[in-house]
Amino acid sequence: MSTSFAIDPKLDLVLERFIDxxxxxxxxxxxxxxxxxxxxxxxxxxxxxxxxxxVRPGGIFSITIAxxxxxxxxxxxxxxxxxxxxxxxxTSMLFPGYRPAVFDDxxxxxxxxxxxxxxxxxxxxxxxxxxAADCEKNKATGFHQGTExxxxxFVAHVKAMKS
Amino acid sequence: xxLPSFMQHLSVLERSRLVTSKKRGRVRTYEIAPxxxxxxxxxxxxxxxxxxxxxxxFDDYLTQLKEQESRS
Numbered sequence: 001m002s003t004s005f006a007i008d009p010k011l012d013l014v015l016e017r018f019i020d021x022x023x024x025x026x027x028x029x030x031x032x033x034x035x036x037x038x039x040x041x042x043x044x045x046x047x048x049x050x051x052x053x054x055v056r057p058g059g060i061f062s063i064t065i066a067x068x069x070x071x072x073x074x075x076x077x078x079x080x081x082x083x084x085x086x087x088x089x090x091t092s093m094l095f096p097g098y099r100p101a102v103f104d105d106x107x108x109x110x111x112x113x114x115x116x117x118x119x120x121x122x123x124x125x126x127x128x129x130x131x132a133a134d135c136e137k138n139k140a141t142g143f144h145q146g147t148e149x150x151x152x153x154f155v156a157h158v159k160a161m162k163s
Numbered sequence: 164x165x166l167p168s169f170m171q172h173l174s175v176l177e178r179s180r181l182v183t184s185k186k187r188g189r190v191r192t193y194e195i196a197p198x199x200x201x202x203x204x205x206x207x208x209x210x211x212x213x214x215x216x217x218x219x220x221f222d223d224y225l226t227q228l229k230e231q232e233s234r235s
Contacts, residue, residue: 010203013211015218021225025232029225039220125218127210131179 005111005128013127020120027085030112031055041065055082060096077101080109088112106130 007014019026029035033051040048040063049066053059061077078096081089091109095101107130114123164172173193176182181200184193 010200011207013207013214015211015214017218017222019222019225021229025225025228029221029228035224035228039224040217042216042220125214127214129207129210 005126007126007128011129011131013125013129015125016122017125018117018120018122020118022119023085023114023116023121026114026121026123027088030088036063044068053079054096055079055088057082058097061090061092062096075105076103086114 029039031053033053036051036053037048040051046065046067048063049072050062050064052062054061057079059079059082061075061079063075065073065075067073075092076095077090077092078094078098079088079090080094081087089109089111091107092103092105093101093107093109101107109128111126111128112123113126114121116122173182173184177184177193179199180196182193183196184191186192
C-alpha cells in the first residue's frame with residue numbers, strides 16, 4: 001500500500017501528538033484488546049464489551065461498545081496495512097478478509113503513524129471520511145444528541161469527583 | 164476539464180445541496196450554499212472532539228503503562 005494519501009481538511013481529521021513513552025508501548029496499547037478496552041470508551045458513557053484485533057492486512061478489526069443502558073453497538077472492519085511500531089491502517093469500508101462491508105454507520109479509514117523522538121513517540125492519527133452527504137445522514141441518526149448526552153454525563157462525573 | 168464533466172461535478176454538488184443554481188434564459192448561475200457547509204463543519208468538529216478525548220485517554224493510559232513498567 002502506498003504511504004501517501006490526500007487529506008481533505010473539510011472532511012478529514014489529523015491529530016498529531018507527542019507522548020514521552022517508548023514506541024513499543026504505544027503500539028501495544030493500540031493493538032492489544034486488553035489495553036484498548038482501557039482507553040477506547042469514556043467510562044461514564046459505557047465500555048468496550050468485546051474486542052477482537054487480528055493485526056495483519058485483511059485481519060479482523062472488531063470493537064463492540066456497550067452504552068450505560070446496556071445497548072450494544074458493533075464496529076466491524078478490517079486492517080489494510082500493518083507495519084509494526086510504524087503504521088497501522090484500518091477501515092470500516094471493508095469487513096474482515098477484505099469483503100465489501102454492509103453497514104449503517106459512517107465508514108472511516110483510520111491511519112496511525114508513529115516515530116521515535118528522543119525518549120518518546122510522536123504519533124499522528126488520521127481519519128478519512130467519505131463525503132458531505134454522510135455527515136448529514138450521521139446528524140439525522142442522532143449522533144449529535146448522543147455526543148451531547150455523553151458530554152453532560154462526563155461533566156456530571158467530573159463534578160462528582162471534585163466534591 | 165471539459166464542459167460535460169464540469170456539469171456533472173456541479174450536478175453532484177447540487178444534489179448534495181452544497182450549491183444551488185438558477186437558470187435565467189440560457190445562463191445557469193451556481194451559488195454556494197453556506198448552511199450546508201456548516202453541517203459538514205459541525206459534524207467534523209464533533210468527530211474531532213470524539214477523537215481528541217479518545218487520544219487523551221490513550222495518552223493517560225500509556226503514561227500509566229510506562230509507570231507500571233518502570234516500577235517492575
